[in-house]
Amino acid sequence: MSRIAKRSFGEFEITVINDGGLEFPSHVFPDVEENRLNGLLTDSGKTAIETSFNVLHIRAGEESILVDTGAGAHFGPTAGFLQQALSEAAIHPEDVSRVVFTHLHPDHFGGSMTDDGHPVFANAELILTETERRFWTDDANFSGADANTIEWRRMGLDALECYGDRVSTKGAGGEVAPGVHLVDLPGHTKGHAGIRIDSGGTQFIYAADILHAQDLQLADPNLCAAFDADKDQARATRNRTLDMLATDGILISGAHFLDRFIGYVEHAAGGYRITPA
Numbered sequence: 375m376s377r378i379a380k381r382s383f384g385e386f387e388i389t390v391i392n393d394g395g396l397e398f399p400s401h402v403f404p405d406v407e408e409n410r411l412n413g414l415l416t417d418s419g420k421t422a423i424e425t426s427f428n429v430l431h432i433r434a435g436e437e438s439i440l441v442d443t444g445a446g447a448h449f450g451p452t453a454g455f456l457q458q459a460l461s462e463a464a465i466h467p468e469d470v471s472r473v474v475f476t477h478l479h480p481d482h483f484g485g486s487m488t489d490d491g492h493p494v495f496a497n498a499e500l501i502l503t504e505t506e507r508r509f510w511t512d513d514a515n516f517s518g519a520d521a522n523t524i525e526w527r528r529m530g531l532d533a534l535e536c537y538g539d540r541v542s543t544k545g546a547g548g549e550v551a552p553g554v555h556l557v558d559l560p561g562h563t564k565g566h567a568g569i570r571i572d573s574g575g576t577q578f579i580y581a582a583d584i585l586h587a588q589d590l591q592l593a594d595p596n597l598c599a600a601f602d603a604d605k606d607q608a609r610a611t612r613n614r615t616l617d618m619l620a621t622d623g624i625l626i627s628g629a630h631f632l633d634r635f636i637g638y639v640e641h642a643a644g645g646y647r648i649t650p651a
């Protein structure tokens with residue numbers, strides 16, 4: 375089974391890399407009743423809430439940019455296949471010039487550090503938004519947090535620390551590399567960001583964690599996963615972004631779409647649907 379899907383436009387070649395996936399238990403979507411959830415799955419021809427863990431690679435000239443690093447060892451035996459996928463794509467970890475963390479959750483930073491605490495991408499600058507870095511480094515945001523959150527935080531800070539002085543932060547819309555910009559997508563986490571590239575007449579957005587289960591959240595963008603830190607803001611960002619993607623015909627991918635998706639979003643009755651490019 376291939377773990378990669380490539381597409382080129384303008385000066386850029388993008389590769390969507392599948393790091394693995396899993397099935398979510400229904401409590402990941404706590405606000406939807408079981409009947410409604412089962413109805414949405416049936417409409418999609420599914421019997422389980424499937425998700426993928428994706429990573430995006432961007433190549434342009436000398437730049438080899440990895441957006442997120444997959445789950446590493448943190449999500450069990452069905453995820454953490456980044457290294458195999460990179461080999462398949464002939465992407466060499468030592469050649470990666472920049473790594474972007476769209477946000478500091480373990481399914482995004484998990485593949486960035488070796489078991490003994492060294493950077494997997496030894497020559498890369500590590501980039502995240504200043505808002506995200508500030509949130510996770512401020513103890514005040516974690517007083518009274520549950521054990522799981524505390525553990526996620528510790529792992530995230532370890533990942534940042536192992537890149538040492540090669541960590542840099544950007545403001546909203548900041549430039550990652552020539553022609554590659556961050557897109558502010560707040561709500562899932564405080565400093566959650568996607569990636570935008572406009573080149574050769576193509577507009578492309580990597581929408582990161584705009585959604586976690588396409589079979590539920592395209593039909594009903596108001597549904598939030600339990601991981602959305604600020605549900606109202608995440609819902610507003612999801613609705614606004616999906617509408618923009620559909621209205622403007624923007625090529626998209628994202629961190630949790632299935633089947634290495636690269637394609638388009640369209641308005642559909644009450645929600646959205648996606649079609650591969």
Ligand SMILES: [Zn+2]
Nearest residue numbers: 479481583629
């Ligand atoms: Zn995620």
